[in-house]
Amino acid sequence: MTFPIKAAIAGAVTATLVAGAAYAEAELTVYTGIEAEDLARYAETFNKSHPDITINWVRDSTGVITAKLLAERDNPQADVVWGLAASSLLMLKSEGMLEAYAPKGVEELDPKFVDQVNPPAWVGMDAWVASVCYNTIESEKLGLTPPTSWADLTAPQYKGHIIMPNPASSGTGYFDVSSWLQLFGEEDGWAYMDALHENIARYTHSGSAPCKLAAAGEIPIGISFAFRGAKSKEAGAPLEIIVPSEGVGWDMEATAIVAGTDQLEAAQKLLDFSVTKEANEMYNEGYAVVAYPGVAKPVEHFPENLVDAMINNDFEFAANNRAAILKEWQSRYDGKSDLN
Template identity: 45%
Template structure:
């Protein structure tokens, strides 16, 4: 609301003189995030209790969109912090000089495998999110479609037109699916078994969605039988009563880290560091552990009812540096082969 005054009353002026903090301007941080909306609410409320003088303006987009935004904005940054964005995206941004290295207050609690190796790190992980298939049991029974147990099952003709998966161009989930398949089955610059598998899978995919959660939502509502998605959305939808089974294919699971980094060029460095300090704290890790089976600080995650106890052992050995170095090539090849079925981004 716009307003003005000409002369403050004596009492107001005196209070301002005695209590200048009460009249201090609040700091607003712009945070780019790919976190799910139901996650953001809890994290934002907890941070506000910790730092009541800092307001956060959340700008939410899929991982791929955020990556391109930050690259485009390098000369005039609009964001102060990126939070809940894929480590593979942050590795790309680090190589392009977009990030400001910072060691948060609780860095020593974070596993070495879940942070940038440099000291201070350019980014560090909050939690692991990984692949899961959401399989609608009601629609499958009605259409006599068997439950898949492996990734290669999804290339069989019985799944023709009933599979939905996220686009790796826009979605971090889609990107770790693709890089995991290339790791498991072979890349060979577009000629390997991973690409052959995706060629066969493409025949069965009805749509590549812009977000990683949408395929599971579509499977949950019966708009798809098979939704290649991630475990948080699957576990949450199933807990709400969706008629889905969660399938964790036997070959191994792609994954990435929801991570945090400070954007180089921010004019609110002090406030950005306070957010990073809180986001690395045991309090924050406990919140992440209510949503995900693996937190960057070990031992903070609760047992989730629909996630296998050996989930971490099922994760494919991912090389974030390789993924960052080969991202442009992989996405160009994927788009050339399969992009015609991608959902338009509004």
């Protein structure tokens, strides 16, 4: 079954399913940080079982979606959040903005991917993990040597040759900053970012953009996430995917129902679908680590030591301190951020 795209505008995608309504049609507004090109196949697969439910996707980066939800707190516009960083959902949960619900089959998921309260306020989908995308050809032209650690990236040889995501708009950027504060401590963490900032060419609004730009040869080094690097390398890009020796940050994409929705039954059906093995197999096309055990297939070029390098991420720290961390980051570094 196919469905038309209603609109595609800068930074946001809205897609609508054609519903062969067997009974009264329901309509869901779903805020998502999932890559735009993946939304069609998720909606089409869901619609096979629920042709009566129309989905309106509103897509943007993690930080933008999080800010939008917070701004709409007193007048929610979304029914479901699908594919937002767990650290963001923890913050929304603390604000009482999520409707607890245990999807059918949630017990099959790895417990690390499920909110620990019963019923859970959110359920995880997949995880994405930090890495450094290093263009070997462009770096050789510039006489650069490969970094092996986060600390290495502050060396003078890399000045103007690094791009990373803005943590205010990118979930990838935020877990980088949060992980550095956890790894190095607050004082040394900010001192590290001060030094790194000297070498940053610019901050992008997308977490995948730094790796894509490195793959295209527009910058030698992009701080991004490993799966994006593996896919770019598989497509022929001259990339080395580097796992910094200190350890790497990570986050998971998760799904939740927005409190106050008047489409609760339809929202619950979408949550039920989100935890199925079929849905997790689809997540695995974009992420190497998924919530449903035994589903993930080996990903070519995915660093073998990456899972071992994942830090013991304190999601509560990341969620509870998000506003203060972003305020401090923006006051120090926002001058190099992309304008749009």
